[in-house]
Amino acid sequence: MKFNNRNVFVSSKAKLGRNVRIGDNSVVYDNVEIGDNSIICDQCVIGEPLASYYKEMDYTNPSTVIGSDALIRSHSVIYAGCTIGGSFSSGHHITIRENTVIGNHCSVGTLCDIQGNVKIGNYCRLHSSVHISQTCSIGDFVFLYPFSVMTNDPCPPSREVKGGYIGSYTQVGVHVVILPGLQVGQNCLIGANSVVSKNVPEFSLVMGDPMRVVMDIRKYVVMGKGRPYPWMNRFDRGMPWEGIGYEKWMRQRNDLQ
């Protein structure tokens, strides 16, 4: 059956690349640009207008860009003003609000909720039900697990918006809370259910509420696995060093620079 354009609405002001397919009952609003070979599944809304759309006669929908080779699963909502790189994939029922910028090769799992003005690097993976509040930012190769949350209001309620930052390669466990405005260094592992309440130096293993830096992650020994962190030498699925190894990839990269 594949895609058969049943009740699909694409604005005449949207630009679809070659071989883009749009699922049943999906809506693509003005000024959305979708790269070649991308797939939008059923019941999605792409280029969701901002609130002023409903009030201002002369509203123009901000430009939305989705790169090539995307796979966006059903019931997802991506706001106008977002820019998403190539090879993006999503789960179902995701929401990405306005002016969010996401790099290449990222995935955003089912029920994720990315508030506006968020910046996410390349090769990041948000598993299901991750909540990122406004103005937070995330490096490259960062993974967040279900029910983890980055907050941004240090003294709620307030008009302050202080999103934090997560450094590249860091892993954020299930049910982790990152309090507003904090910096988590590169290559950390934040254990399940921790509350990050101060800045975290790179290579930290963090646990607990209140959090403690338990040890340098490079010294962390797991029975039968040796020292599994940093993880890049033992995991490569979907990473740019897949098949060649992280060290070799880094050398090639450095040689090119």
Add this chain to the structure above:
Amino acid sequence: MKFNNRNVFVSSKAKLGRNVRIGDNSVVYDNVEIGDNSIICDQCVIGEPLASYYKEMDYTNPSTVIGSDALIRSHSVIYAGCTIGGSFSSGHHITIRENTVIGNHCSVGTLCDIQGNVKIGNYCRLHSSVHISQTCSIGDFVFLYPFSVMTNDPCPPSREVKGGYIGSYTQVGVHVVILPGLQVGQNCLIGANSVVSKNVPEFSLVMGDPMRVVMDIRKYVVMGKGRPYPWMNRFDRGMPWEGIGYEKWMRQRNDLQ
């Protein structure tokens, strides 16, 4: 493009006020009344029938009332039997089950799940992914943050349904659990990841699992911010005292009474 009535279904037994607009693929069931200037975005279901709809030949959909100036975002579900005041706004993918009563000027964020028979006052804000179980109730000017949950079964599983209560002006942090049947007083601040396991007196700062009342919130000093609680003197966006200040608004209110 605005709203163009593409595949919108509105029951002939629904009443829409002046200038109500309904988004693509949305469904409005019997006996729904929507106030003037309200907006229902795409893929919503308003007046969702109760389970007996599917079994009883003579089912009548209970009356659903949504006030004027609502903005209900896409993929949201509001059950038959709910009463929602004016100036309501919602995020995406929300669910509000039957017989819930919500006051004026409230907002319910993306992925919130409000079970049936809940009562929420005026000017409350539920951020994303808040879960409120049946028969809980909430005062005015209460804010709840992501992944917070009010429970109602003291001895699961059971037939007991003991929803708790949150007093006016209280702030409930991310990942907070409120155990069944508890009363949280006015003007409290419940810190991130706390488990509320007993009644909380007004003006408490609560933290931890098991919870402790750390201090009177009026004595809580935040570096560079002095004593930020109660918060009404320093935050007014969207509040009825916006522009005039809480004290003056209270005096005016008292004078009127």
Add this chain to the structure above:
Amino acid sequence: MKFNNRNVFVSSKAKLGRNVRIGDNSVVYDNVEIGDNSIICDQCVIGEPLASYYKEMDYTNPSTVIGSDALIRSHSVIYAGCTIGGSFSSGHHITIRENTVIGNHCSVGTLCDIQGNVKIGNYCRLHSSVHISQTCSIGDFVFLYPFSVMTNDPCPPSREVKGGYIGSYTQVGVHVVILPGLQVGQNCLIGANSVVSKNVPEFSLVMGDPMRVVMDIRKYVVMGKGRPYPWMNRFDRGMPWEGIGYEKWMRQRNDLQ
């Protein structure tokens, strides 16, 4: 109004039983079989194709079976390859991924997210926002409460997938985390916000992070309720012993064997 086939799409390769009704804007893909008297509400996707659907010319959608008397609420997604028993009911916005097998008389609440290759027994109830990761399995009569999560990666990120197991009759409280590959015995009660970090013997009351087995649940006394666990003698709504009592039902069952 009931169901009136407004913009419903059912593949010609799907098989619907007698008196099956499909809500507005729902999509039923190839090789889905739905039992008699089942109801799919609005905006659902049943038999959601796997990712290879979009890449392979000769893709065949795996068989999806939903038993009789199901009630699947709006905006839900059930993947191709799932097998779901009779009398299933769901909330809204659920996702059940491929090759999941669910027994009879189960319910899966609003916003639940069941990743692929999960096995769930009979008479289980997942309340709202429960996340079950791949290869986890669950016995019979198990209840999980909001924001509880079963994880499966012992050393993230990795290629290991070690889903855990929850024994029959066990109750898993709100915000509980079950770490990868663990076995939780029958008849346990896992208290709100606990992190299960080792195997749990049957009849345990578990609390805290790090978890402790507090006592044998059979000795647990609740003021005014005596010893409420195991719970089967005091709760029967929707259970097979409803009206006759657990002991009698067990005797009848044993007599039959």
